[in-house]
Amino acid sequence: MLTILTVVIFVITYLVIMTEKIDRAVAAGLGGVIMLVVGIYDVNKAFLSYIDWNTIALLFSMMIIVAITSKTGVFEYVAIIMAKAVGGRPIPLLLVISTLTAIGSAFLANVTMVLLLVPIILTIVRMLNIPAMPYLISIIIASNIGGTATLIGDPPNIMIGQAVEHLTFNAFLFHLSPIVLLIYAVVLGYLIILYWPKLKKNQLDQVTLSRMKASHYLKVTAALPKSLGVLCLTIAGFVLNPILHVDLTSVSLAGALLLLLLTENEYKPEEVFKQVEWGTLFFFMGLFMLIGGLEEVGIIDELARGLVFYTEGDLPKTSMLILWMTGILSGFVDNIPFVAAMIPVITEFQDYGMTNLDPLWWSLALGACLGGNGTLLGASSNLVVAGLAAKEKEPIHFIEFLKVGFPIVVISLAISSVYVYFRYLIHFTT
Incomplete structure (x- = not known):
């Protein structure tokens, strides 16, 4: 029964996303939360097992770097x-x-x-x-x-x-x-x-x-050389990943925080955060929760x-x-x-x-x-x-x-x- 319920929730949510009648971030998030409410898995498992925080953090970090550089x-x-x-x-x-x-x-x-x-x-x-x-x-x-x-x-x-x-x-x-x-x-x-x-x-x-x-x-x-410098360092970190053995998420987080620190006088962090694609990040979280339901059953x-x-x-x-x-x-x-x-x-x-x-x-x-x-x-x-x-x-x-x-x-x-x-x-x- 739980398997059938999971499939129904997944399919309906997917159809809503496809028709674009509701914002996709809201639709995906709602589908993920419904899986929590009906007991397919609990919130701890959602946050600790199914949401890929490495992907979320990587996206968030690069969005900050791009926002400041732009x-x-x-x-x-x-x-x-x-x-x-x-x-x-x-x-x-x-x-x-x-x-x-x-x-x-x-x-x-x-x-x-x-x-x-x-x-x-x-x-x-x-x-x-x-x-x-x-x-x-x-x-x-x-x-x-x-x-x-x-x-x-x-x-x-x-x-x-x-x-x-x-x-x-x-x-x-x-x-x-x-x-x-x-x-x-x-x-x-x-x-x-x-x-x-x-x-x-x-x-x-x-x-x-x-x-x-x-x-x-x-x-x-002053922000121009700082932005380009940190962007180049971050990209170099990605390219040298096989040599440095530092994961991509750590490199991007380090780059984002360094750039926020270096450009704090030119661009206030709260203004930079407003340019982050929060809808995209929340959509990813909802999608991970939906896929997590399929994994769980x-x-x-x-x-x-x-x-x-x-x-x-x-x-x-x-x-x-x-x-x-x-x-x-x-x-x-x-x-x-x-x-x-x-x-x-x-x-x-x-x-x-x-x-x-x-x-x-x-x-x-x-x-x-x-x-x-x-x-x-x-x-x-x-x-x-x-x-x-x-x-x-x-x-x-x-x-x-x-x-x-x-x-x-x-x-x-x-x-x-x-x-x-x-x-x-x-x-x-x-």
Whole structure:
């Protein structure tokens, strides 16, 4: 009975979020609280086990750093430089911003990259009077694809790397970057074709663009070098994570607190806190509580373990099923708890005589990361972009993103299937 009740609460809440009749943070929070009230789990378990405070703290910290840095005008400065570099042309701008997002997401983590780039692209589209939506959706898509390439690019990869000792940073780069480059090239072409009619109609005011002076927007005060210095130090901490062995959350918290301390005279902390995307943070908390309910009653674990019985230990079949099942489900259910449930299941395959589990790990990583493009709720970076866009009156609607993202997931998984089969599985089918 409790299992049925959990599923009902989850489905109804999800439908409310999809229809956007109620603010998504309120809807998710309400669904999570209802699970507490009906006794699916208690508040201690919610706060100590199911809400991922590492993710919340990382987002909060980076929001503070971005909020303070944005006050210096540096985002406007970079925006004008980029706009002038492509001559204000919408399609080259889409190509540049998407590629920058993908590369940055591989080495800085996709959530961090979108927090840095979304304010820049929103500034550019306002200046050039072009639609924001193609760029916002492209940033989301590129962040999830780029984050797939490395160990630190996306949380599921970090979890897999921590669970399997020999899957190092270089291993992820060697095995996943080739297919990520191919998928990105195909998807970028698809996005350009998709948005070409909308963007080519925009006649840019070249006179206005030529008159824009990037230096006019830069506020050269004591806060400028402090903000850029702390931002660079924080990013360096992320990049050097494999060497320093300091987790990303600790690095971001240290950076945020240091910047608050250094700029206290210029920007009061209470004013900075007002710019934090509190709605996005509370939405994450509600979503973690909803997924926690599914974990509590064993639904996610049963889905994972059912895989063992269905495939009967056949490696090629298991690998393909993990790839597609993880890819599709990751669009609708947060991929972090699903990957957490799958890791011990894949490890158990050794008991079925499998000596080489690497194809399963790569299938899990590809499915979890690429599947995040399926819906607006599929990955952390999606929600962060949506929160930043909503604040600037550029809301990304669930169905609008679904129409673009889900076909891209199918394309990505199809290409991944061919790659995994010919690189890892063909020898097991002959």
